[in-house]
Amino acid sequence: MSSITPLIALGQVTEPLSRTPLVIIGIYMCVLFGLGWISSRLFRGSSKDFFVASHSIGPFMLLMSVFGTTMTAFALVGSTGKAFSLGIGVYGLMASSSGLIHAACFFLVGIRMWSFGKKYGYVTQIQFFRDRFESKGLGYLLFPILAGLIIPYLLVGLIGAGTYIGGVTRGMFPGTFADGAVPGWLTGLVICSVVLFYVFSGGVRSAVWANTFQTIVFMIMGLVGFIVIAKGIGGLAEASELTRQHAPEKLVREGLMTPAHFMSYMLVPLSVGMFPHLFQHWLTAKSAKSFRLTVIAHPLCIMIVWVPCILIGIWGAGLFADGSLFVPKLPNGEPNANAVLSMMVKKFMVNPVLIGLFSAGVLAAIMSSLDSQFVCVGSMFTNDFALPLFGSERFSDTQKVWLGRGFIVFIVVITYVISIFKPMSVFNLGIWCFSGFSALFPIAFAAVYWKRVTTAGVFASVIATAVTWALFIHDALGRAAGEQWFGVKAHGEYLIAGVMPVAFICLASVVALVGVSLATKPPTSETIDKFFPVKG
């Protein structure tokens, strides 16, 4: 109770707060349960339908599911918080570059991966790599690395959801929970349960349906929320003027980032070319033509979601500097950037129904990524670990589906427990996760364009990535400030020689891939013929 008093003094709450937003969120969760139930009626019961929806997804649903999957708490909660700290440059760091790089990955790599998946019946990315590089062992090496990199990605969603709901419900349950807010563990438990339900019901088909619905919800509610917040501050011009007066540094990049730092960020979006869950979404496409809409519209969809978030973030910085926005503090005394979006919503959305709808939109963005990642870890465990190890003939099709489901629950429990005990910046956690995937991207690119790449080269590249990634993340997060071996911390980021660590991790990966490939025996002509079927 005592911690609520300063909030009231700042004009953030008038107790008791309406719980209507939670009722709206509850209704939204029921709609998702319904959607899961309906899509389960269409589930054909086979593992192929569970894992790749029998290659039946058309252009619009592919766009919505791919876009929804790439937008998580990172895009809404994280981007707003990062813009609060680093200003408008955050859009260029991740959003506009993603419009170019993500679409390039879909166009240059995704279509080819889809064609091999369709032709040779792959269900997971590792199956493709195993065949392409003629190595069963590569699958066993990649499986724990890819599954391990998905865990921080899942954490981004769970921590983001917990922080957002905690902020927006602050003061709703005085005396029941700390600060009267729904705790992160409860939010995480509810969203994991809902997503598990619909993913279990119909596998990737349910995920695609839910993604399409949720992507539409979060895009519409994001725009509505943006308009309401702008209006609440006094209009678009007034909101930006406040920032110009009180936090003018957030309107530029000077002093907050350097051109080298900015440029090195361009490597981060390469991660989508190696996301195993995105590979699985590519495989759901009915035809290569289904990719066309995704390639063209993806940059525009990113813009529609990110521009409002960046503006809300810099407006929040202006209001915070002015002293008219309360942002909860972290243990180190810094404002919790993850909570900026919820604080802005709480301050400027007076209608509880609208708060509920907007919050459902935020959760929609988060859950539309979690579902694909859940299905993906299940698919990888079944197809890349259990079946190669114990033999495919040992399991019936139904048992394969249940193997996947069992591993999904295992990973979700691990992630859930970590999310409760190890909260950190959603944006930074996302960047570390994406950096690992980005450094593995040269393998995916070489697999479809470079005939000379060898199994040993790929092993070397994966090991170089894993070692440099682990070394840098330990240096950045595991050592006290000022005691880093390689980099320095500036503006909340860990930089090595002024650039993001991803630049050095990618460099190590490429050098190992090319160097070792050229020094070892080329792949067999059968493999080359199989994966380079057309000239050019």
Next chain:
Amino acid sequence: MKKVVYGLLILLAVIHQDVWWWDNGELVFGFMPLGLFYHSLYSCMAAGVWAMAVKWAWPSDIELWAESGDEAGGEQ
């Protein structure tokens, strides 16, 4: 035309590094910081160039190959 498309994509990668208004905080239309406005336009330009790529650089050969004959995979 394919070469033009690839040339435009490289140009897009170059003009992403807009150091020329790094410290310009001017507000376009009274509310949009210039750097953000430029990168929003950049997103639109990227969509335009990708539309050109789909029209003139589409990998029809690989598409035809994938859709010819039966799937080899079956129920994996």
